[in-house]
Amino acid sequence: MSKLSLTVNDTPHDLEIPESRTLAQLLRYDLGLTGTKIGCEEAECGICTVLVDGVPVDSCIFPAFKAQGCSVTTIEGLAKGEELHPLQRNFIEHGAVQCGFCTPGLIMTSAALLEENLHPSEEDIKIALKDTFCRCTGYTSVMRAIKSAAQELRGQAPLPVNEPSVRERGKVIGHSVPPQEVREKVTGQAKYTDDYIFPGMLFGRTLRSPYPHAKILRIDTSRAKALSGVYAVLTYEDVPGENLHGLVYRDWPVLCHDVVRYVGDAVAIVAAESEDIAAKALCLIDVEYAPLPVVADPVYAHSPEAPILHPNHPTGNLLKHIKVRHGDIDRGFTEADVIIEREYRTPIIEHAFLEPECSIGVPAGVADHEKLTVYVGSQIPYQDRNQIALAMGLPEEQVRVIGTLIGGGFGGKEDIAGQIHAAMLAAVTGHPVKMLYTRQESLIFHPKRHATIIRIKTGAKKDGRLTAVQATLYGDGGAYASLSDKVMTRATTHATGPYDVPNAKIDCYAMYTNNVPSGAFRGFGVTQSAFAVEQNMDLVAEALGIDPIALRLINAQKVGVTTATGQVLRDSVGLIETIDKVRADMQNFQWGWREGHKAYGWGFACAYKNTGLGGGAPDKAEAEIEAFEDGTIEVRIAAADMGQGIAHVVAQCAAEELSLPYNRVKVLLCDTDRTPNGGPTTGSRQTYISGNASRMAAGVLREALAQSAAELLDVPPEQIRFEEGLMRYNGHTVEFGDVVGWMKRNNLTPRSRYEYWAPKTQPLGTGGDMHIAFSYATQAALVEVDLETGEVHVLKVLSATDIGRAINPLMLQGQIEGGIVMAMGNALTEAFISENGVPWTTLLSRYKMPSIKHTPEIVSHLVEHPTADGPYGAKGVGEIPSINTMPAIANAIYHATGVRVFTVPVDQDSLLRAIKSGQPELHTAWQDVR
Amino acid sequence: MKLWERYHTPTTVDEAVALLQQYAGTARIIAGGTDLLVEMREGHHDPFPALIDITSIPSLRTIQIEKDTVYIGAGVAHTPIVKNPVLVERATCLVESCGVIGGPQVRNVGTLGGNVAHALPAGDGTTSLVALDAEVEIFKNGKRRWVNILEMFTGPGQSLLDSTRDVLLQFRFRLSGKNEATAFKRIMRPQGVALPILGCAVWVRLDESREYFDMVRVCIAPIAPTPTRISELEEVLKGQPANEVSIQKAVDTGLKVVHPRTSKYRATAEYRQEMMELLLRRTLPLAIERARTGKAIPEGVGLK
Numbered sequence A: 001m002s003k004l005s006l007t008v009n010d011t012p013h014d015l016e017i018p019e020s021r022t023l024a025q026l027l028r029y030d031l032g033l034t035g036t037k038i039g040c041e042e043a044e045c046g047i048c049t050v051l052v053d054g055v056p057v058d059s060c061i062f063p064a065f066k067a068q069g070c071s072v073t074t075i076e077g078l079a080k081g082e083e084l085h086p087l088q089r090n091f092i093e094h095g096a097v098q099c100g101f102c103t104p105g106l107i108m109t110s111a112a113l114l115e116e117n118l119h120p121s122e123e124d125i126k127i128a129l130k131d132t133f134c135r136c137t138g139y140t141s142v143m144r145a146i147k148s149a150a151q152e153l154r155g156q157a158p159l160p161v162n163e164p165s166v167r168e169r170g171k172v173i174g175h176s177v178p179p180q181e182v183r184e185k186v187t188g189q190a191k192y193t194d195d196y197i198f199p200g201m202l203f204g205r206t207l208r209s210p211y212p213h214a215k216i217l218r219i220d221t222s223r224a225k226a227l228s229g230v231y232a233v234l235t236y237e238d239v240p241g242e243n244l245h246g247l248v249y250r251d252w253p254v255l256c257h258d259v260v261r262y263v264g265d266a267v268a269i270v271a272a273e274s275e276d277i278a279a280k281a282l283c284l285i286d287v288e289y290a291p292l293p294v295v296a297d298p299v300y301a302h303s304p305e306a307p308i309l310h311p312n313h314p315t316g317n318l319l320k321h322i323k324v325r326h327g328d329i330d331r332g333f334t335e336a337d338v339i340i341e342r343e344y345r346t347p348i349i350e351h352a353f354l355e356p357e358c359s360i361g362v363p364a365g366v367a368d369h370e371k372l373t374v375y376v377g378s379q380i381p382y383q384d385r386n387q388i389a390l391a392m393g394l395p396e397e398q399v400r401v402i403g404t405l406i407g408g409g410f411g412g413k414e415d416i417a418g419q420i421h422a423a424m425l426a427a428v429t430g431h432p433v434k435m436l437y438t439r440q441e442s443l444i445f446h447p448k449r450h451a452t453i454i455r456i457k458t459g460a461k462k463d464g465r466l467t468a469v470q471a472t473l474y475g476d477g478g479a480y481a482s483l484s485d486k487v488m489t490r491a492t493t494h495a496t497g498p499y500d501v502p503n504a505k506i507d508c509y510a511m512y513t514n515n516v517p518s519g520a521f522r523g524f525g526v527t528q529s530a531f532a533v534e535q536n537m538d539l540v541a542e543a544l545g546i547d548p549i550a551l552r553l554i555n556a557q558k559v560g561v562t563t564a565t566g567q568v569l570r571d572s573v574g575l576i577e578t579i580d581k582v583r584a585d586m587q588n589f590q591w592g593w594r595e596g597h598k599a600y601g602w603g604f605a606c607a608y609k610n611t612g613l614g615g616g617a618p619d620k621a622e623a624e625i626e627a628f629e630d631g632t633i634e635v636r637i638a639a640a641d642m643g644q645g646i647a648h649v650v651a652q653c654a655a656e657e658l659s660l661p662y663n664r665v666k667v668l669l670c671d672t673d674r675t676p677n678g679g680p681t682t683g684s685r686q687t688y689i690s691g692n693a694s695r696m697a698a699g700v701l702r703e704a705l706a707q708s709a710a711e712l713l714d715v716p717p718e719q720i721r722f723e724e725g726l727m728r729y730n731g732h733t734v735e736f737g738d739v740v741g742w743m744k745r746n747n748l749t750p751r752s753r754y755e756y757w758a759p760k761t762q763p764l765g766t767g768g769d770m771h772i773a774f775s776y777a778t779q780a781a782l783v784e785v786d787l788e789t790g791e792v793h794v795l796k797v798l799s800a801t802d803i804g805r806a807i808n809p810l811m812l813q814g815q816i817e818g819g820i821v822m823a824m825g826n827a828l829t830e831a832f833i834s835e836n837g838v839p840w841t842t843l844l845s846r847y848k849m850p851s852i853k854h855t856p857e858i859v860s861h862l863v864e865h866p867t868a869d870g871p872y873g874a875k876g877v878g879e880i881p882s883i884n885t886m887p888a889i890a891n892a893i894y895h896a897t898g899v900r901v902f903t904v905p906v907d908q909d910s911l912l913r914a915i916k917s918g919q920p921e922l923h924t925a926w927q928d929v930r
Numbered sequence B: 001m002k003l004w005e006r007y008h009t010p011t012t013v014d015e016a017v018a019l020l021q022q023y024a025g026t027a028r029i030i031a032g033g034t035d036l037l038v039e040m041r042e043g044h045h046d047p048f049p050a051l052i053d054i055t056s057i058p059s060l061r062t063i064q065i066e067k068d069t070v071y072i073g074a075g076v077a078h079t080p081i082v083k084n085p086v087l088v089e090r091a092t093c094l095v096e097s098c099g100v101i102g103g104p105q106v107r108n109v110g111t112l113g114g115n116v117a118h119a120l121p122a123g124d125g126t127t128s129l130v131a132l133d134a135e136v137e138i139f140k141n142g143k144r145r146w147v148n149i150l151e152m153f154t155g156p157g158q159s160l161l162d163s164t165r166d167v168l169l170q171f172r173f174r175l176s177g178k179n180e181a182t183a184f185k186r187i188m189r190p191q192g193v194a195l196p197i198l199g200c201a202v203w204v205r206l207d208e209s210r211e212y213f214d215m216v217r218v219c220i221a222p223i224a225p226t227p228t229r230i231s232e233l234e235e236v237l238k239g240q241p242a243n244e245v246s247i248q249k250a251v252d253t254g255l256k257v258v259h260p261r262t263s264k265y266r267a268t269a270e271y272r273q274e275m276m277e278l279l280l281r282r283t284l285p286l287a288i289e290r291a292r293t294g295k296a297i298p299e300g301v302g303l304k
């Protein structure tokens, strides 16, 4: 312990702290200023940025004692009392906040820029924010917010909000209201799991397998247990209930017993009084392994010689064979005038949500905790509860899961991470236990986007009509099933693209391997198949001499078309309008041209994506709404808001039904004791399903309120009108809150609950409606390729997205921009690399997601073809924008250079050599540079 | 994880040296920590009983210009180098290379001294210092001495310095004068670690007519385990007209004598060869132009 004197946010401090502190630790642990977030501790992500004597630094690698005598400014110090800093205000105004985990870092970095430069150009902003990452927004809104704040600081009016136009607005629906808790997010007050501290809290750590496949011969925890400060060391023997979890197949050990199946498999867990002791204890656990042969790729996994990884699985390493059969495939190809057949490959992709996983287990009996409670930022709180209960051998009612704010998920926070481990350690030690993963642990542990190999054959007639699609897909599911079954099913059913294809035969093999498991990831398998489908479309167009856009228009799905799974599309098929909108923006364009040593090209791609679980799975959500005498309501539903904004969607739906101003609606999400089940936040389902649940619960409440108002005013309830927080009848008015008060005095409960069931769907292979709705999108990308270096830059992306009905246009635009930039990362920068099952991508510095400097100009149009049963006609938007960007970029590269890329991320090295040697097809990517 | 125990902030070199002696090879020098702390987190080092921060020593935090020579302290971060008007004009390549290291947060704390002490085959600041023919003052075996930058490096990640005993104190080099100029450029890829596929710094002096090369220094990295100059190429240009034809000769020589390697997830040997040619074609004319006009505006700072 030594003395450190410094000023933080204008308050002087004299602290006695260990010299080993980093500035981030000092701020978060010693001063409780948890607005400064930690995302990597590698100086990579920049979200820990604070100002030291006005200069931005990464506080995660800044030794605290470097700040001796300095003045430090954090996000908490930016606002002047209640008055937000112009940056904070403009981040809210311009929709630059989604999950909010990066927000403190982005704002602090921007604050330093504006201190120096009140006239920042786009390039100045890119230079300043180059290493401060955001995974949600795609940066376009961030850029605008900064420019607008600069204007204000110069004494000018802020920039107008760049809101997409919508067809019609309701009272609250169709308006860009600010998301919930956004003020907390821009001021650093928002609490994510790691920001919670409980008295007597211990710290958990996990010992993970260093081998991709090995037998466990012996585990000896005695040395670790003997270490002073260690409270518990647990192994498979200590799992009180079933030692398995899994969302679809229960095949994933809570703690491995006899065998480990991937690098990262959990073998033992520790709770200790400090993180350091917990880390030390891990080194004292002796595990003896006998390495086993490794199954490192899905095609080998399918071969007879591959060792079987899950002996209990009836089909061996074949997790699932998924089939789509439609029409007569042979006839389809006989009728075709051209047939194009190619193979495409996509790598494993990491979600890189900026908040690493964190769970806190609190044992029953600790103050305010009647039962075993787990705090976690999870996408599926009720299933977490179910899985924790099974592993703990407890009835579900004896477990409570409280959802905290989530710093991004994108599908990567659906599987169990530390929830069960934290619960076990809490139960055994009697203390709250925090299980926070480091970035590096998060990277190797959590399920990813499937690597795929997709062979696809497309047949078409001279006039451009598609006659057949045949495809074989291999998906690398990794060591455990996770959501492979569902994800690869979407890849399969969407492998015709959003077209009218009369004959299809598609086979997908989802395989077990010894790689990191793969599961849900925004796009749910469709991102991968679209990469293949949309490039084959361009190849067909070229072979037929038809314009690529024309070819898509000829074949575009419309109302009345039957999909390859046998679903007749009855409404809400806005694909053609999305094509028209994007095409209109491309007036007077050429597909490809050259200027000096730069080549330019446009690429076009369409996509569709189902909304909801579909495939026969019961899809439902339940919402509860309570009204209060102060005229406010609270909507309660366990639906996860990981930044995409379900909280404001359910709030807007309820406000619309009750004609309440939006600011009178509070939302409580994800507490299994206080909020009914909204189901998993996946498959672009929440706006539709939970939006409907909220809307209908509000409808029930409205009837009850109308009834009471009617009695109060002594008129028939049908004649009560709801307006702006009032109830009216013929010139008489009562306040919303007064009616609530009246109800309470008359022993009526001003609370409603509604369980909404989505229309029934059919399993794959049985025909009929496999899905409740589809969203559609078209994108065109303009790329620049440097013919001297092979470097590729995306300059512009035009998009139009049919989302049924816009509930919140600005937030929708944020989903679209963020999805596009994320998918651009898939095309150009990202791959999670494993070498014979051993991850090479063990650091964030080895995994580059797009930074602000990569951000293209993005134009996004909303297309609204309402779907009958969606709330106000709305359907899902979460995934659709990140599906067609990758093929649009690939098609653009072809038009620019004459080289088609069949795998990603694009490798400038081999691209350059292909361009120079006139080789038209490129089958290697960055990870192949060896 | 606790990565170190004590954190010392000496204010004089003597104090720093005394601390190093006191810990007898177990404590380590830290400057900005942007390499060291990241490496420690990666588990490359066992936790240190102490770190000794040299950026708290005021005398190592200055940029001083004496006549035509500049002295840059080992504790000077990249940002003040990039913003220094004299360096912008008269050590342009150094500004261009320090200006592309990391983002602002890294440049605000990471130092040129750390870049050299880390001894990577392609540290961007180092590449330019080599072309500038800089000298380095080090404290080693109880005394201070000046060595040429090239003598510093003994292998990949290895230098004359043992950062648990020795201290890099400062750099000095001659600023560009009349008819002299420099340029730095590098080729990156958007994937994987932030190290250049290839970086290239050139220093040129034209003759009085400004039509002929008088002298040239070229550093391209990584092409060897330690930073090097390409003397054959420098020789070829000596006395030649400062034009396309000579640059072509330089390229031809480079292609003949330099054989870069393929490195995993970075670049193939073939690509590096191509990039070497390109970098020479991009930097040499730029340096010639700067030498002729006597004006230099750094390119690519902050973004490349």
Ligand SMILES: Cc1cc2nc3c(=O)[nH]c(=O)nc-3n(C[C@H](O)[C@H](O)[C@H](O)COP(=O)(O)OP(=O)(O)OC[C@H]3O[C@@H](n4cnc5c(N)ncnc54)[C@H](O)[C@@H]3O)c2cc1C
Pocket (backbone or CB within 6 Å): A042, A043, A044, A131, B028, B029, B030, B031, B032, B033, B034, B035, B036, B037, B038, B054, B074, B075, B100, B101, B102, B103, B106, B109, B110, B111, B112, B113, B114, B115, B116, B117, B118, B122, B123, B124, B125, B161, B162, B163, B166, B167, B168, B169, B194, B195, B196
């Ligand atoms: C996100 C990121 C991006 C980066 N990008 C680049 C890049 O593009 N190009 C590039 O070249 N580098 C890059 N780096 C690496 C690094 O930032 C630079 O090399 C920086 O200049 C190192 O300086 P430092 O002061 O932080 O060194 P430190 O980390 O403090 O020290 C580095 C090493 O040198 C020793 N050392 C430091 N100073 C002395 C001294 N005076 N005497 C004796 N030993 C000493 C230390 O003990 C340590 O071993 C990047 C780093 C990060 C985190």
Ligand code: FES
Pocket (backbone or CB within 6 Å): A037, A038, A039, A040, A041, A042, A043, A044, A045, A046, A047, A048, A049, A058, A059, A060, A061
């Ligand atoms: S840069 Fe500090 S947490 Fe990522």
Ligand code: FES
Pocket (backbone or CB within 6 Å): A096, A097, A098, A099, A100, A101, A102, A103, A133, A134, A135, A136, A137, A354, A407, A408, A643
């Ligand atoms: S809002 Fe930026 S990471 Fe989520």
